[in-house]
Amino acid sequence: MSVVAHSPASVCAVFVTYHPDARFADRLPGIAAQVGGVVVVDNDSDAGSLEMLARLEAAPTLGAPRVNLVRNATNLGLAQALNLGIERAQALGFRSVVLFDQDSQADEDLVSTLLAVRAATPDPARVAVVGAGYRERHRPERAPVKLPGDLRWEEVPWAITSGSLLWIATHAAVGPFRADFFIDYVDTEYCLRARDLGFSVIRTRKPLMTHAIGAPSRHRFLWMKKWTSNHAPARRYYVARNQTVMLRESGRYPLGTWAIAGLLACITPAKRILFYEARKAEKLSALRRGWWDGVRGRLGAGPYGRR
16 A cells, blocks of 8 residues: 655545534634545434534635535434545545544644654554544543654554544555444444554544543542543443443453453443433433343444434
């Protein structure tokens, strides 16, 4: 696989939206100015959101070629929406993509830094994902340490989807994001699969965006401080289900012990829900159901999808 030097203008930004907030229209131009094109894949948002996206699509310029909007009539999930966005970017002639969640706020040097980091690696052709270091919007103390020099990076087991740079040719070798996962562990599964194929996954140590993971809140238990994510029941379901499936497919748990490992992985979130979160019964039920569907191999949209 040959390596071709690229500029930011050769990169397409791919967003997946699902009922985006009104500030999405404010965040988009800052990213659009860094790339050569923008694709937005919408998973059946409400009428108000679709109207906002239509205005963005019709805008003559956002500091880059106009937005290309892909409208899905139903919620196909994050993974399939990403696959569709990458396919559209390739059809438009782009050779690389940078993926974003709808609520991520990118720094002005995100794309240029990701490109420079990839180029600085010993073997850029074997890099499957260049992830962006990020600041957690609700947990500023967890921001990665900013080291001297913008090109510092580290090899990691996986990187979150948002802020990730992928070469389309490499993506074709790894394969599409796993659509039957719908959402959650989509990025983890993809990165582990890439690593199994001999590719590397790296992430910048420099924070390049602000990103939210759930709506975390901090609580005090005796002398300890505990955080909980406050994810909705649907997210609790997909995490428990897909994590259990990955444990089964890892090959590290013989004789069905992967099912026990999946159940044990639900204990900590179950305790956090029980002690600190609202909608306890609904979320605990979602955890149980997700684990059980993972054991049975029931994937796809599940009981919370396509809404």
